[in-house]
Amino acid sequence: MSRQYVTTAIDYPNAAPHMGHVLEKVLADVIVRYFRVRGDDVRFQIGTDEHGIKIQQQAEKEKVTPSVLVERNVPLFQDLYAKLGISADIFMRTSDKQMHWETVQKLWEKLQKAGVLEKRTYTGLYCSGCERFVTKKDLVEGKCPDHGVAPQEVKEENWFFVLSKETEWLKGLLKKEYTIIPSFRENETLALLTQGLEDVSFSRPKSSLSWGIPVPGDTEQTMYVWCDALTNYLSGLGYFTDHDADATYWDDATVTHVIGKDIARFHALIWPAMLKHAGVRAPDQLLIHGFLTSEGQKMSKTLGNVVKPDDVLAHFGGNPDPLRFYLSSEVPVGNDGDFSWKRIDELYDSKLRNQLGNMLNRVLVMMKKDDVKISINDTAAFRDQIIEEWKQYDAAFAGFELQKAIQQVTVWIDRMNAGFNTSAPWKLAGAARANVLCEFSEMLRHVSLMLLPFIPTSAQAMSVQLGLSYAGKMLDKNFVITNEMKQWGGVKDWKTVGEPSILFPPLPKPLS
Numbered sequence: 001m002s003r004q005y006v007t008t009a010i011d012y013p014n015a016a017p018h019m020g021h022v023l024e025k026v027l028a029d030v031i032v033r034y035f036r037v038r039g040d041d042v043r044f045q046i047g048t049d050e051h052g053i054k055i056q057q058q059a060e061k062e063k064v065t066p067s068v069l070v071e072r073n074v075p076l077f078q079d080l081y082a083k084l085g086i087s088a089d090i091f092m093r094t095s096d097k098q099m100h101w102e103t104v105q106k107l108w109e110k111l112q113k114a115g116v117l118e119k120r121t122y123t124g125l126y127c128s129g130c131e132r133f134v135t136k137k138d139l140v141e142g143k144c145p146d147h148g149v150a151p152q153e154v155k156e157e158n159w160f161f162v163l164s165k166e167t168e169w170l171k172g173l174l175k176k177e178y179t180i181i182p183s184f185r186e187n188e189t190l191a192l193l194t195q196g197l198e199d200v201s202f203s204r205p206k207s208s209l210s211w212g213i214p215v216p217g218d219t220e221q222t223m224y225v226w227c228d229a230l231t232n233y234l235s236g237l238g239y240f241t242d243h244d245a246d247a248t249y250w251d252d253a254t255v256t257h258v259i260g261k262d263i264a265r266f267h268a269l270i271w272p273a274m275l276k277h278a279g280v281r282a283p284d285q286l287l288i289h290g291f292l293t294s295e296g297q298k299m300s301k302t303l304g305n306v307v308k309p310d311d312v313l314a315h316f317g318g319n320p321d322p323l324r325f326y327l328s329s330e331v332p333v334g335n336d337g338d339f340s341w342k343r344i345d346e347l348y349d350s351k352l353r354n355q356l357g358n359m360l361n362r363v364l365v366m367m368k369k370d371d372v373k374i375s376i377n378d379t380a381a382f383r384d385q386i387i388e389e390w391k392q393y394d395a396a397f398a399g400f401e402l403q404k405a406i407q408q409v410t411v412w413i414d415r416m417n418a419g420f421n422t423s424a425p426w427k428l429a430g431a432a433r434a435n436v437l438c439e440f441s442e443m444l445r446h447v448s449l450m451l452l453p454f455i456p457t458s459a460q461a462m463s464v465q466l467g468l469s470y471a472g473k474m475l476d477k478n479f480v481i482t483n484e485m486k487q488w489g490g491v492k493d494w495k496t497v498g499e500p501s502i503l504f505p506p507l508p509k510p511l512s
């Protein structure tokens with residue numbers, strides 16, 4: 001049995017969650033659910049990054065304390081992820097003094113002992129939008145290209161992490177142990193290393209940043225985002241502490257960080273260097289996703305095209321599966337994707353409602369009417385076909401090609417619909433008719449298992465309607481798809497199908 005530790009980025013709760021957060025959490029959740037049904041021992045962590053200047057400033061603007069602000073906003077993230085069926089084992093908050101701060105401060109002390117933290121007077125250009133020091137070469141006509149404002153010149157004392165000496169070590173690490181997926185993102189990161197690395201500011205004076213974790217032994221300094229936020233991946237496991245958690249998910253598991261392309265370099269460069277000097281092994285995989293546009297354009301308040309995750313959920317009556325299906329099948333892992341209301345309605349109607357839902361319903365209605373007892377014809381052709389379907393599906397997941405995996409299933413469903421019309425069981429009678437219906441029931445059983453990581457509640461509903469005895473357990477974290485279940489006719493105690501009902505109802509509003 002493999003062990004897996006999967007994390008997402010921790011979200012910045014200065015405002016409500018957006019579609020970018022959803023894309024990342026759904027991607028990670030699909031992978032995690034696949035690992036679980038494969039029988040892996042999995043720990044899945046998400047959370048919030050609650051400190052920093054932007055939270056402090058937003059709180060000042062709203063005339064509340066930063067603490068009040070995050071207590072108000074963090075539940076927005078937690079509620080949304082619950083509605084989306086994100087099956088995290090732990091939601092780590094960086095404001096959690098008990099769980100998080102102790103690990104962070106221990107890590108800081110280890111870095112200090114290793115001699116890689118140095119206090120310097122620093123004069124630099126600070127962009128408050130980016131919330132970090134920028135260099136002249138980051139600027140376009142003297143302004144931050146992301147925020148359109150000129151950075152302020154700031155002179156202050158900072159603790160620095162000596163990253164500049166790690167260039168060669170990181171090159172070796174990224175070529176061997178620490179894999180960046182997809183590979184074109186790896187090339188981008190290696191390109192950064194050819195220019196060499198600069199040391200990184202690891203703290204700021206308390207006078208400019210008060211909402212954060214104090215530097216151990218230097219109360220006038222507050223930790224800057226790197227040591228605070230990145231360390232959540234360890235603190236949630238109780239690392240360096242005697243908290244009742246499980247640090248072996250780092251030491252003795254495959255560690256996969258799922259993050260957006262904007263923070264790739266911090267995870268690829270700063271984080272493993274920090275771990276090295278704290279005596280902790282590097283993570284195994286960095287899975288990088290792109291951004292989501294809206295109707296082909298960058299989502300922005302000015303354009304008024306910001307898609308709210310709650311609106312998408314409400315559009316489908318609170319069912320998260322159409323959105324999960326859309327993101328998995330429309331956005332190739334690693335690339336940017338687009339959200340379009342027209343396209344999600346089209347996909348819902350064609351793939352989920354007409355192809356999948358209809359197929360299931362046609363088979364079940366006939367099975368029920370004829371009162372067919374399940375008996376699966378064991379032919380070599382079907383045996384081999386099912387082995388091949390699972391082989392391709394597992395291979396797609398092995399390369400994190402989720403789009404390929406789900407499209408394989410939808411293409412199969414399309415073929416099934418065509419095959420059902422060709423077989424035309426309604427023209428047959430007796431055993432011939434029952435045989436065809438049982439074959440299609442068995443194919444749909446495999447489809448429902450393959451769809452389980454992507455659209456869990458709908459996949460389970462399919463299995464319930466098919467009358468499978470394991471259906472009730474399919475959403476449990478310890479539900480495993482056994483080798484027998486992956487075989488043609490592999491479920492021996494399956495006797496009859498259950499009650500058919502509409503899996504995907506028609507959309508209330510016409511396509512806009």
Ligand SMILES: [Zn+2]
Pocket residue numbers: 127128129130131144145146147148
């Ligand atoms: Zn900026």
